[in-house]
Amino acid sequence: MGNSLSNQTIILLSRPEGMPTERNFEFRESEVPEPQAGQVVVRSIYLSVDPYMRGRMNEGKSYIEAYRLGEAIAGGVVGEIIQSKSDHYQVGDKVLGMLSWQMYNVVEAKALRKIDDSIAPLSAYLSVIGLTGLTAYFGLLDIGRPQEGETVVVSGAAGAVGMVVGQIAKIKGARVVGIAGTDEKTQYLEKELGFDAAINYKTAGNLRDALQQACPNGVDVYFDNVGGTVSDAVMSLLNDYARIPLCGAISSYNSTDEDLGPRIQTQLIKTRSLIKGFVFADYAARTNDGLQDLVKWLSEGKLKYEETIVEGFEHVPQAFLQLFEGKNLGKMLVKVNER
Amino acid sequence: MGNSLSNQTIILLSRPEGMPTERNFEFRESEVPEPQAGQVVVRSIYLSVDPYMRGRMNEGKSYIEAYRLGEAIAGGVVGEIIQSKSDHYQVGDKVLGMLSWQMYNVVEAKALRKIDDSIAPLSAYLSVIGLTGLTAYFGLLDIGRPQEGETVVVSGAAGAVGMVVGQIAKIKGARVVGIAGTDEKTQYLEKELGFDAAINYKTAGNLRDALQQACPNGVDVYFDNVGGTVSDAVMSLLNDYARIPLCGAISSYNSTDEDLGPRIQTQLIKTRSLIKGFVFADYAARTNDGLQDLVKWLSEGKLKYEETIVEGFEHVPQAFLQLFEGKNLGKMLVKVNER
Numbered sequence: 001m002g003n004s005l006s007n008q009t010i011i012l013l014s015r016p017e018g019m020p021t022e023r024n025f026e027f028r029e030s031e032v033p034e035p036q037a038g039q040v041v042v043r044s045i046y047l048s049v050d051p052y053m054r055g056r057m058n059e060g061k062s063y064i065e066a067y068r069l070g071e072a073i074a075g076g077v078v079g080e081i082i083q084s085k086s087d088h089y090q091v092g093d094k095v096l097g098m099l100s101w102q103m104y105n106v107v108e109a110k111a112l113r114k115i116d117d118s119i120a121p122l123s124a125y126l127s128v129i130g131l132t133g134l135t136a137y138f139g140l141l142d143i144g145r146p147q148e149g150e151t152v153v154v155s156g157a158a159g160a161v162g163m164v165v166g167q168i169a170k171i172k173g174a175r176v177v178g179i180a181g182t183d184e185k186t187q188y189l190e191k192e193l194g195f196d197a198a199i200n201y202k203t204a205g206n207l208r209d210a211l212q213q214a215c216p217n218g219v220d221v222y223f224d225n226v227g228g229t230v231s232d233a234v235m236s237l238l239n240d241y242a243r244i245p246l247c248g249a250i251s252s253y254n255s256t257d258e259d260l261g262p263r264i265q266t267q268l269i270k271t272r273s274l275i276k277g278f279v280f281a282d283y284a285a286r287t288n289d290g291l292q293d294l295v296k297w298l299s300e301g302k303l304k305y306e307e308t309i310v311e312g313f314e315h316v317p318q319a320f321l322q323l324f325e326g327k328n329l330g331k332m333l334v335k336v337n338e339r
Numbered sequence: 340m341g342n343s344l345s346n347q348t349i350i351l352l353s354r355p356e357g358m359p360t361e362r363n364f365e366f367r368e369s370e371v372p373e374p375q376a377g378q379v380v381v382r383s384i385y386l387s388v389d390p391y392m393r394g395r396m397n398e399g400k401s402y403i404e405a406y407r408l409g410e411a412i413a414g415g416v417v418g419e420i421i422q423s424k425s426d427h428y429q430v431g432d433k434v435l436g437m438l439s440w441q442m443y444n445v446v447e448a449k450a451l452r453k454i455d456d457s458i459a460p461l462s463a464y465l466s467v468i469g470l471t472g473l474t475a476y477f478g479l480l481d482i483g484r485p486q487e488g489e490t491v492v493v494s495g496a497a498g499a500v501g502m503v504v505g506q507i508a509k510i511k512g513a514r515v516v517g518i519a520g521t522d523e524k525t526q527y528l529e530k531e532l533g534f535d536a537a538i539n540y541k542t543a544g545n546l547r548d549a550l551q552q553a554c555p556n557g558v559d560v561y562f563d564n565v566g567g568t569v570s571d572a573v574m575s576l577l578n579d580y581a582r583i584p585l586c587g588a589i590s591s592y593n594s595t596d597e598d599l600g601p602r603i604q605t606q607l608i609k610t611r612s613l614i615k616g617f618v619f620a621d622y623a624a625r626t627n628d629g630l631q632d633l634v635k636w637l638s639e640g641k642l643k644y645e646e647t648i649v650e651g652f653e654h655v656p657q658a659f660l661q662l663f664e665g666k667n668l669g670k671m672l673v674k675v676n677e678r
């Protein structure tokens with residue numbers, strides 16, 4: 001048996017304590033097995049690295065199963081069918097799936113979705129019209145519900161989810177204020193994406209004062225990707241009946257200390273505000289509605305996106321680690337093969 | 340002019356810093372003025388003292404205007420019409436209103452609502468079928484939405500709102516666990532009100548462990564009246580898609596320190612839970628729906644209530660202060676006149 005194709009897999013060697021390092025991962029080589037009936041071989045083109053993966057590296061269930069020690073890391077992958085024993089796929093088809101961090105994945109056809117690069121570049125299926133775009137779409141519109149003239153603040157605004165959130169809020173007629181961690185990012189948000197204001201939380205001095213200036217009418221929607229002290233500052237500026245979609249808390253993912261801060265309950269009562277945690281899976285049944293809008297806005301030029309693409313399978317762990325240094329503008333992807 | 344009736348008024352003399360004391364209040368005497376056309380004179384029978392009043396004693400707007408220095412404290416009052424220059428009221432009518440802490444209030448007829456002591460005792464209009472009962476009703480059913488077989492935890496469970504919350508949750512078929520601060524209260528909740536379990540947070544040792552034991556299937560709804568470390572413990576036991584109506588945070592009302600604790604964002608994301616602050620006024624338009632159910636459950640014996648009644652107008656400040664020592668079982672009222 002065997003395929004004469006040599007595979008590489010990135011496995012979780014040890015669970016990170018605090019900030020992950022490359023030593024938590026190991027590259028293993030193997031032979032790509034022959035596909036069985038109903039299976040296909042997918043050659044990876046782009047791998048997605050995402051902050052939520054950090055949670056899966058811990059022991060114990062969160063909203064998604066933990067990665068197992070000694071087994072492959074998995075995530076969003078775009079690839080090309082190079083062998084098919086399924087009626088549903090032909091060699092050359094481009095596909096999307098939750099697959100292992102491998103050069104080749106041998107999987108059941110039903111684990112994949114066919115994608116069409118005449119609609120958008122392949123990489124977009126992992127970003128603006130993928131999990132991150134849909135996460136932004138449903139969190140903002142279903143929980144945040146921005147109304148025309150309201151003020152929407154988004155943290156992690158130059159990240160993959162954040163920049164889609166801000167642009168959809170603009171489409172809905174809101175005033176949009178982004179928070180990010182470099183001047184390059186804040187300038188991009190203001191100049192390229194049309195945010196009404198963007199604040200560099202690292203250089204703003206008193207973030208609450210800076211936010212208050214950028215949000216003269218207070219905050220109606222806070223789309224939170226980061227948690228921590230950035231969120232503490234935003235929470236103090238909520239208007240009555242504010243809505244807070246909780247998407248991520250990247251500031252705390254690698255902390256080994258208890259995440260202590262001002263309790264928010266009193267502020268929520270005073271303003272009768274709503275906070276809700278969510279993940280895209282909560283809205284999976286409405287995927288097509290979301291994609292329809294996102295693709296339409298893309299084609300109308302109302303929605304731009306940015307990708308930070310690292311080249312080479314050997315750099316996947318490094319690209320993942322860079323997420324926590326805020327090295328990415330938009331979606332962080334690794335290109336592991338030419339198409 | 341004048342009425343030959345001597346009045347007493349309790350005014351806010353100074354804004355409390357931290358725990359209020361009797362020195363923050365002053366009793367003033369005056370003559371009761373003659374009612375003008377459209378006005379009535381109400382002789383107070385019961386005055387309501389409530390934790391939310393503490394917030395109104397601070398400077399600055401919360402969800403309701405601050406009391407003004409040198410002016411009367413106001414709150415829920417049940418009384419009897421003793422003079423009427425309105426077609427809507429006759430002497431002897433019993434009424435409910437948001438009135439001043441006074442022996443007599445001279446007010447416009449439209450500031451009052453007529454109440455019927457054949458449906459329930461007068462005091463009930465300030466408790467189980469008043470603001471507190473309706474607050475419990477709408478917060479639990481609109482935000483908490485308990486389903487049959489789910490677990491509902493309520494803090495401040497032996498207070499006016501908490502004991503109605505627990506009983507409605509039982510009516511809806513939930514497992515109900517109450518948290519209170521004395522053994523007398525926990526025994527009352529278990530034995531008289533049929534709570535499945537009640538925990539004395541002051542003697543429980545590790546509250547989280549005690550809660551975990553009382554909630555073997557986790558927590559689906561947490562009706563929060565207290566905030567602080569009690570809430571920290573409950574938050575760590577949330578099930579997926581938990582709902583948390585935020586009604587009060589009495590543990591922090593008198594604190595002069597910043598209210599620091601574990602940030603809850605990560606837990607909310609992991610469980611995709613919802614928290615919402617609310618006050619009864621958000622549901623004022625649906626008052627009659629709520630009253631209909633509450634009166635029905637009362638008449639069916641499914642809803643019991645308890646009142647801690649202090650006698651004498653001179654004891655109003657003291658009764659208010661006792662709220663923060665947890666001296667009350669159920670609704671704290673002051674009886675200032677016989678009916």
